[in-house]
Amino acid sequence: xxxxxxxxxxxxxxxxxxxxxxxxxxxxxxxxxxxxxxxxxxxxxxxxxxxxxxxxxxxxxxxxxxxxxxxxxxxxxxxxxxxxxxxxxxxxxxxxxxxxxxxxxxxxxxxxxxxxxxxxxxxxxxxxxxxxxxxxxxxxxxxxxxxxxxxxxxxxxxxx
Numbered sequence: 001x002x003x004x005x006x007x008x009x010x011x012x013x014x015x016x017x018x019x020x021x022x023x024x025x026x027x028x029x030x031x032x033x034x035x036x037x038x039x040x041x042x043x044x045x046x047x048x049x050x051x052x053x054x055x056x057x058x059x060x061x062x063x064x065x066x067x068x069x070x071x072x073x074x075x076x077x078x079x080x081x082x083x084x085x086x087x088x089x090x091x092x093x094x095x096x097x098x099x100x101x102x103x104x105x106x107x108x109x110x111x112x113x114x115x116x117x118x119x120x121x122x123x124x125x126x127x128x129x130x131x132x133x134x135x136x137x138x139x140x141x142x143x144x145x146x147x148x149x150x151x152x153x154x155x156x157x158x159x160x
Contacts, residue, residue, distance in 0.1 A: 004135035007106045009062070012092040019106070024133050025056045026157045028150075029110060031064045031098045033071040033125040034081040041126050042088055044147030048154060049090040055158045056133065059090035062106070064098050067124050071095060098122045114140035132157055 004027070005020040019027075030045060042061075049059040065071040073081070096104035099121050103111075110129045111120045114137050128141040130153055139153055 004106075004109065004131050004137065007109060009060075009096070009104065009106055010094045012063075012094060014094075017091070017093075019135075022058055022060075023135065025058050026052075026133055026154065027131040028057065028059045028154065029106065029129045029131065030059065030061050031096075031107070031122060031125060031127055032061045032092075033064060033067065034073065034077070035071065036068070036125040038124075038126040038143050041147055046088050046090065048147050048151065052154060052158060057154060057158060061088070061090060061092040062098070062104070063092070063095040064125060065095060066097055066099060071125075098127075110137060110140075113137040116140050116142075130154065130157060132160060 005018075005023050007019045008016055009019070010016050028045070028048070032042070033039060045059050045061070049057060063071045096107065098104065098107040098111075107122065111122065114129060116123070116127070124143040126143040128145065128150065129137055130139045130141070130150070132138050138157055141150055
């Protein structure tokens with residue numbers, strides 16, 4: 001099985017990034033959307049990122065337009081929405097698909113490792129995956145789970 005740190009993705013600015021760059025960190029991967037009822041979670045994700053970044057937490061946002069076409073814009077639109085409306089400073093990546101034949105390899109890997117209630121599918125925007133410092137997926141959180149409700153799991157992962 002592939003390890004999380006063997007995967008890569010492209011940042012919103014077009015820069016390719018290896019997940020190996022995050023080895024030794026606790027990573028929270030989130031599929032996001034700018035026009036979703038859960039979009040205000042960006043603020044809570046940013047709060048967690050700022051609070052725990054010095055202890056090794058990184059939040060990675062992956063915009064997705066597969067659910068209700070709630071991420072229709074391009075990279076510049078996404079960046080503006082995230083920064084201006086929510087002060088997002090954590091890394092944002094290019095728009096990806098998370099389900100189906102064109103699903104990004106990162107999400108295929110995460111869904112295989114932590115299937116969730118729909119098996120190998122993601123139900124909606126703001127599904128979250130917590131990955132340990134060793135690159136092993138720890139826990140999957142539903143879209144309705146707010147960042148604040150994930151804090152205890154994040155703290156536990158940071159302590160390992």
